[in-house]
Amino acid sequence: MRFSLAIGALLASSVAAFAPSSVVPKSTALAGFTSNVFEPVEVQLADTTETIVKGGRNLFPLLPKAFEGIKNIGVIGWGSQAPAQAQNLRDSLNEAGADIKVSIGLREGSSSFAEAEACGFSKEKGTLGEMFSVIKESDLVILLISDAAQAKLYKDVFAAMKPGATLGLSHGFLLGYLDSIGETFPKDMDVIAVCPKGMGPSVRRLYEQGKEVNGAGINASFGVHQDVSGKATDLALGWGVALGSPFMFETTLRSEYCSDIYGERGILLGAVHGIVESLFRRYTRQGMTPEQAFTESCESITGNIVKIISTKGIKAVYDGLSEEDKQIFKQAYSASYMPAKEILQEIYDEVSSGNEIRTVIMHGDRTKKYPVGKIDGTFTWQVGEKVRAARDEDKIPLNPFTAGVYVATMMAQCDVLLEAGHPYSEVINESVIEAVDSLCPYMHYRGVAFMVDNCSFTAKTGSRKWAPRFDYILEQLAYTAVDNGKAVNDQLIADFENHPIHGAVVECCKLRPSVDISCDVQSSTKEIVIE
Numbered sequence: 001m002r003f004s005l006a007i008g009a010l011l012a013s014s015v016a017a018f019a020p021s022s023v024v025p026k027s028t029a030l031a032g033f034t035s036n037v038f039e040p041v042e043v044q045l046a047d048t049t050e051t052i053v054k055g056g057r058n059l060f061p062l063l064p065k066a067f068e069g070i071k072n073i074g075v076i077g078w079g080s081q082a083p084a085q086a087q088n089l090r091d092s093l094n095e096a097g098a099d100i101k102v103s104i105g106l107r108e109g110s111s112s113f114a115e116a117e118a119c120g121f122s123k124e125k126g127t128l129g130e131m132f133s134v135i136k137e138s139d140l141v142i143l144l145i146s147d148a149a150q151a152k153l154y155k156d157v158f159a160a161m162k163p164g165a166t167l168g169l170s171h172g173f174l175l176g177y178l179d180s181i182g183e184t185f186p187k188d189m190d191v192i193a194v195c196p197k198g199m200g201p202s203v204r205r206l207y208e209q210g211k212e213v214n215g216a217g218i219n220a221s222f223g224v225h226q227d228v229s230g231k232a233t234d235l236a237l238g239w240g241v242a243l244g245s246p247f248m249f250e251t252t253l254r255s256e257y258c259s260d261i262y263g264e265r266g267i268l269l270g271a272v273h274g275i276v277e278s279l280f281r282r283y284t285r286q287g288m289t290p291e292q293a294f295t296e297s298c299e300s301i302t303g304n305i306v307k308i309i310s311t312k313g314i315k316a317v318y319d320g321l322s323e324e325d326k327q328i329f330k331q332a333y334s335a336s337y338m339p340a341k342e343i344l345q346e347i348y349d350e351v352s353s354g355n356e357i358r359t360v361i362m363h364g365d366r367t368k369k370y371p372v373g374k375i376d377g378t379f380t381w382q383v384g385e386k387v388r389a390a391r392d393e394d395k396i397p398l399n400p401f402t403a404g405v406y407v408a409t410m411m412a413q414c415d416v417l418l419e420a421g422h423p424y425s426e427v428i429n430e431s432v433i434e435a436v437d438s439l440c441p442y443m444h445y446r447g448v449a450f451m452v453d454n455c456s457f458t459a460k461t462g463s464r465k466w467a468p469r470f471d472y473i474l475e476q477l478a479y480t481a482v483d484n485g486k487a488v489n490d491q492l493i494a495d496f497e498n499h500p501i502h503g504a505v506v507e508c509c510k511l512r513p514s515v516d517i518s519c520d521v522q523s524s525t526k527e528i529v530i531e
Contacts, residue, residue: 033224033250037066037234038241045424045507046500052425053237054511055217055245063096066238067140068231070166074138076105076131076157077145078112080456081170081196084204085142085243087119088217091207092242103127105134135160140235142168147458148364151177158186166190166235172257173357173458175225179254180354191225192236193253195260196243197429198438199455207244217244218438219429219511221251247511249425259422262351263430265462266344266413267406268439269455272301273448273463274470275405280380282479290383291390296399298384302444303396305403306436310512313505314410314432315497317403325400332404333496334489335481339473341412347466348416356462363461372460376449384447405474407496410435414501424504432505437512 032051033040038059040051075086082104090102104116108130121128135141141161143150150157154174161167167189169175178184185191196203198218206217220243222236240248251259264270276298283293308317318329350356375381410431417427443451452463 033233035234035237037062038237043425043507043511045428045504048424050249050423050425052250052511053240053248055241055247057092057095057211057244059241060092060096063093063238063242064098066234066241067093067098067100068234069229070100070139070235072138073100073102073140073142074105074134075102075142075144076135077143077149078104078106078110078116079144079146080200081203082142082144082200083115083119084200084202084207085144085170085196086121087204088207088243089239090120092244096242101127103129103134103138105129105131105138107131132156132160136162138162138165140166140168140239142170142239143174144170146456147171147173147177147360150174151361154178158189161189163188164229166192166229166232168236168239169193169253170195171260172223172253172255173261173360175253176257176261176354176357177361180357185226187226188228190227190229190232190235191253192232192239193223193225193251193256194220194236194239194243194245194248195222195251195256196220196245197434199442201442202438203243210244217246219433220245220248221256221426221429222248223251223253223256225253249423249429251423251426255422255426257357258348258352258420259417259426259430261356261458261462262344262348262417263413263434264455264459265347265351265356265466267410267431268435269451269459270463270466271340271344271409271413271470272406272435272440272443273452273467274472275402275409275474276301276448277380277467278471278474278479279402279405280383281475290379291387294380294383294387296397297402298448299387299391299396299444300399300402301406302440302448303391303393304398305406306440308398309432309505310436311509313502313509314407315499315502317398317407318497321398321400321403328400329404329407330488330493331482332401332478333408334404334492335486336405336408336474336478337412337492337496339477340409340470341416343466343469343473344409344413344416346469348420352420359465360458360461364457372457372464374449374453375464376447376453378449381447381449384449388447405478409470411496411499411501418501424501425508428501428505428508433508433512 038053040053042049042051073089075082086102086104093100104121104127106112116128123129135157143157170193172193196218197220203218220240222240224232224236237248279297280293283296284290288296305317318326321329413431414427417431439451452460
């Protein structure tokens with residue numbers, strides 16, 4: 001995670017390239033897509049009708065047609081996503097009887113060669129090699145190196161790709177960077193994206209655990225940025241099916257990087273980090289032991305609240321409370337919604353203007369001089385280690401104050417995206433499903449601090465930057481409002497109770513993975529651990 005980047009051109013770029021789209025009062029959806037291979041279906045999400053493709057192993061026989069013309073797939077990198085995607089693609093294509101080779105491309109001398117070999121890729125089989133050699137041979141180049149490395153190496157990657165090859169991405173960051181410096185992808189290539197709404201280990205674990213129940217994985221968005229061949233949509237959908245996605249929804253690369261980079265700074269990582277820190281201090285001041293305070297804050301979120309949201313929706317958390325606890329929830333929600341939304345709106349503006357992308361690039365340039373440290377040595381997270389070691393899953397409480405703060409932040413995050421015109425499918429996946437079905441299970445298993453310390457460089461940069469902002473604003477504005485007896489904002493609560501997103505989330509819950517992720521069973525997935 002140490003990169004040395006030339007950023008002069010980035011700093012000199014125009015912010016106008018990232019001007020936020022005009023704000024609209026409610027979600028919008030793309031016009032829909034067609035496929036010559038898969039059968040799209042329409043789903044009603046609140047006030048919009050969206051088009052999706054449902055995945056499943058029953059669709060594997062269609063993969064040879066979706067990948068028509070593709071003989072070699074090069075998966076470039078070996079970070080969070082690459083091990084999972086490469087293995088899922090290889091296994092699915094083999095099961096489908098497709099004569100397609102999946103290879104791993106790594107920089108010369110990378111320590112990841114041994115890890116890739118342990119997963120069945122090898123130089124002897126022609127499925128493991130130096131990255132640019134693999135790129136030159138590939139019909140589909142899936143570029144899964146870090147965002148900062150993509151910004152540094154994109155010209156070399158484009159130059160190495162053979163005529164007619166397709167560029168595949170799992171994040172819109174590179175488009176955001178190219179926009180910021182006034183450049184574009186080469187016009188003679190297809191450019192597609194398949195973006196799993198979860199970390200790589202989740203993609204692999206759910207794929208493995210769902211083999212006996214017609215597949216399970218992580219939902220994915222897909223986007224077609226350039227379609228020179230006329231086959232880009234089917235290839236993108238085939239890629240998503242091969243990864244095991246329960247359903248795929250359409251997006252654009254620009255919409256994806258705005259919602260994704262924003263989301264990980266919000267409720268997916270940065271906000272939950274800040275919420276736990278602030279609540280832990282609040283509860284200890286109120287007289288709880290450190291262990292009880294951690295249980296009532298962090299454990300309540302990762303071990304109870306998100307499990308309800310995953311299967312029943314956001315509002316089910318509130319509906320399941322006693323009347324007394326509902327009043328506590330309302331106090332916390334009413335006091336937390338606007339402070340959280342203030343920070344979330346700022347994050348969205350920073351992302352959509354290009355400022356946050358510049359932050360990531362500049363931070364990458366500084367890491368040789370200022371290596372990124374870990375956060376897990378602080379008192380909060382050390383207490384968390386003890387709590388997890390003694391945990392009784394059946395005794396994890398649902399603290400109504402914690403629920404009010406967490407749900408208010410999640411709803412505020414959704415509202416910022418909806419007001420910016422993002423479709424419900426993207427809003428829900430980036431702000432709800434990825435949190436409750438992918439990231440929080442890992443936080444529950446290893447800790448929030450572990451996730452922050454071991455996530456992607458882009459996500460780590462954002463979480464460490466924005467988590468303190470959530471911590472401080474909740475401490476300064478939300479909790480003081482409650483302590484000073486500020487009345488509950490009845491209109492805000494009514495807006496929550498009647499929000500159209502609740503029905504849309506319930507619909508998406510019906511499309512969730514067929515199994516719950518298990519983080520402690522044996523898996524071939526690679527989980528990066530920073531010592």
